[in-house]
Amino acid sequence: MALVIAGERSGVGKTTVTLALLASLCRRGGQVQSFKVGPDYIDPMFHQYVTGLACRNLDPVLTSEAYVQQCFAKHRQASEYALVEGVMGLFDGVMGSGTDDSQHPFTFASTAHIARLLDLPVVLVIDCSRLSGSVAAIAHGYCSFDPKIKIAGLVLNRVGSDRHLSLLKDALQSLQLPILGVLRRQDNITIPDRHLGLVPTGEISELDAVVERLADLGDTCFDWQSLLPLLDSQNSKLKTQNSKLSTQHSAxxxxxxxxxxxxxxxxxxxxxxxxxxxxxxxxxxxxxxxxxxxxxxxxxxxxxxxxxxxxxxxxxxxxxxxxxxxxxxxxxxxxxxxxxxxxxxxxxxxxxxxxxxxxxxxxxxxxxxxxxxxxxxxxxxxxxxxxxxxxxxxxxxxxxxxxxxxxxxxxxxxxxxxxxxxxxxxxxxxxxxxxxxxxxxxxxxxxxxxxxxxxxxxxxxxxxxxxxxxx
CATH class of the missing domain: 3.40.50.880 (Class I glutamine amidotransferase (GATase) domain)
Known part of the structure; x- marks a missing residue:
């Protein structure tokens, strides 16, 4: 199987969580294939910098649903682990006419759409910086909105204190939803941005140090005993398909x-x-x-x-x-x-x-x-x-x-x-x-x-x- 990292909205820390997971997995000696939902260029640069493997975009608008499945099946098979970073909020997409968006047609090309296409579980990242009891309502809403989406657990990001964490856990207890990671507010991990998003990797002189801090974060903040089986790429139900290129076109x-x-x-x-x-x-x-x-x-x-x-x-x-x-x-x-x-x-x-x-x-x-x-x-x-x-x-x-x-x-x-x-x-x-x-x-x-x-x-x-x- 592989795992999808989704956010309840943009800006909740999906990329930080994804990079921390990737950096920690690579530190453990595993080979990791990453994917990015949507048309983004810059986030995949950071994935590749951490893993050493080119990140692959999964976008059914720019390509097709069949290509998304083919691309994922082809590239995840050579690596021990596979991880998909989502785009915007879990259900944020566009109106589409694909085969897998009949229940919520406005979610075409969303992270949820890709999770359904690939039959992958989702870890939902929630920004808890201004939440306590309301975190349960958010988690419940995301879990119940689309029954085809399996929420494997939560990552609670920007947790302020032990007391804050205790309030969050108490609120979530009735949902019986695993908490797979807890990240405190981070002041020492900063990736600069500018008018089109993050500054690309080639312009950041201290990036190796940032990756080390991300790996430290990944080592200490996640429930690896629960995560590793989900990240095992060889458990995926998708079968590798022959590429359109190799079967229909010669060089x-x-x-x-x-x-x-x-x-x-x-x-x-x-x-x-x-x-x-x-x-x-x-x-x-x-x-x-x-x-x-x-x-x-x-x-x-x-x-x-x-x-x-x-x-x-x-x-x-x-x-x-x-x-x-x-x-x-x-x-x-x-x-x-x-x-x-x-x-x-x-x-x-x-x-x-x-x-x-x-x-x-x-x-x-x-x-x-x-x-x-x-x-x-x-x-x-x-x-x-x-x-x-x-x-x-x-x-x-x-x-x-x-x-x-x-x-x-x-x-x-x-x-x-x-x-x-x-x-x-x-x-x-x-x-x-x-x-x-x-x-x-x-x-x-x-x-x-x-x-x-x-x-x-x-x-x-x-x-x-x-x-x-x-x-």
């Missing part, structure tokens, strides 16, 4: 793709990178911040999201790379740029203090930071044939950014809608014929293998055309 011939990965660009789904490699790509990781030039002999480029606005001054000073990227795209190199990557390809980035930094300049507009957060799942309808999709194709993605473009494309990639209704969100994305896909919308390719296939095929075509020109 294409090798191409070299430059993947920007450093402190400015680090938002990638590991499944996307895996698919590129399985389809025949050699991924060459490089840094637009630190490297003096593009990697040699590449046939494609991939710029993920991240925080280019935070490192704009350093990016703008690397003029050789800015010019090399622009030249490569002008010469037809197939290029994907998502969110932060889109911003990098603009003429300028304007930061929160209205300072302006020149960027690549292939997209004729500026990316301007502002306080308004654009957030949510999107249904995007392709308006024309592009690097990744044909005109008329519906794809599903996720937006999460605090920047906006000062001008819209005359040939946008998509017309976009909210995922769970028909509200039109306008036109989005920039498309240079054949070779550039630049968009704020993050895509997971797990259930859409035709997207990376198409990208690699375009990279192969570019290599052949470039070779013909050179000869």
């Amino acid at each position: 294409l011939s090798k191409v070299r793709i430059a993947v920007a990965r450093d402190r400015a660009f680090n938002f990638y789904y590991q499944d996307n990178l895996d698919l590129l490699q399985q389809l025949g790509a050699e991924l060459v990781f490089w840094s637009p911040l630190a490297d003096a030039e593009l990697p040699p002999n590449i046939q494609g480029m991939y710029f993920g999201g991240g925080f280019p606005e935070v490192f704009a001054e350093q990016l703008t000073k690397n003029t050789n790379v800015l010019q090399a990227v622009k030249t490569a795209i002008i010469q037809g190199m197939p290029t994907i740029a998502e969110c932060g990557g889109l911003m990098y390809l603009c003429e300028k980035i304007i930061d929160f203090e209205s300072k302006t930094y020149p960027m690549v300049g292939i997209i004729p507009t500026s990316a301007c930071m502002d306080k308004r957060l654009t957030l949510g799942y999107r249904r995007a309808v392709a308006l024309q044939d592009s690097l990744l999709v044909n005109a008329g194709t519906n794809i599903y993605g996720h937006e999460f950014h605090r920047s906006s473009l000062r001008a819209n494309s005359h040939q946008p990639l998509f017309e976009t809608y909210r995922y769970d209704c028909d509200e039109n969100m306008g036109f989005e994305g920039w498309n240079l014929p054949i070779n550039l896909h630049a968009s704020y919308i993050h895509l997971h390719w797990g259930a859409s293998i035709e997207i990376p296939q198409r990208f690699i095929q375009q990279c192969q075509s570019h290599r052949m055309c470039y070779s013909n020109v050179m000869t």
Whole structure:
């Protein structure tokens, strides 16, 4: 089996509890495969830093219910333990049309939905900092709301004192619900955050010390005798399925793709990178911040999201790379740029203090930071044939950014809608014929293998055309 760590709402300490469990398990010598519900990039970075294994996102909106089950079954089998961190509150989701949300359709893609899909027990984290007797009403409500969800026990977080804990235990006694962990208010474990959530792992100099403190917390604050049997990944009822890739697609011939990965660009789904490699790509990781030039002999480029606005001054000073990227795209190199990557390809980035930094300049507009957060799942309808999709194709993605473009494309990639209704969100994305896909919308390719296939095929075509020109 595996275990789902859920919260009664956002901000109750799910990530701290999850990281403490992961760190303690790794200290014990176990290999742990972690998963994250939803489209998040940053929490999985912390999981991977602790476990040494890439965390896998479980998101039926970006992929499908079948893919979620397949992904979980495939990756949990190689590890001794498996742990799933939820998203927001246990039942917070969207309206959906899946096969497993008939009782509460508004919980599609929620932590509860994933727990039902995978038939996993849930540990509920409750923020007790302003609670005493009311904790029992909260726990009872969560246990009774959906009978398909098995609440294996509770973690009481931010407990203030022994007296406070005694009141909580007395209130919960009638529910006969196991208390699997008690965490006191922590002042010595702090992970900094900024405008899009936690600061990524690559920017935290004291992270090893934080992980050690999390492991100490995990060692002392949980009922391991009860937890370990629940965390045993080999007890899962899900059977490993053959992947869609291995059964229906063969690898294409090798191409070299430059993947920007450093402190400015680090938002990638590991499944996307895996698919590129399985389809025949050699991924060459490089840094637009630190490297003096593009990697040699590449046939494609991939710029993920991240925080280019935070490192704009350093990016703008690397003029050789800015010019090399622009030249490569002008010469037809197939290029994907998502969110932060889109911003990098603009003429300028304007930061929160209205300072302006020149960027690549292939997209004729500026990316301007502002306080308004654009957030949510999107249904995007392709308006024309592009690097990744044909005109008329519906794809599903996720937006999460605090920047906006000062001008819209005359040939946008998509017309976009909210995922769970028909509200039109306008036109989005920039498309240079054949070779550039630049968009704020993050895509997971797990259930859409035709997207990376198409990208690699375009990279192969570019290599052949470039070779013909050179000869």
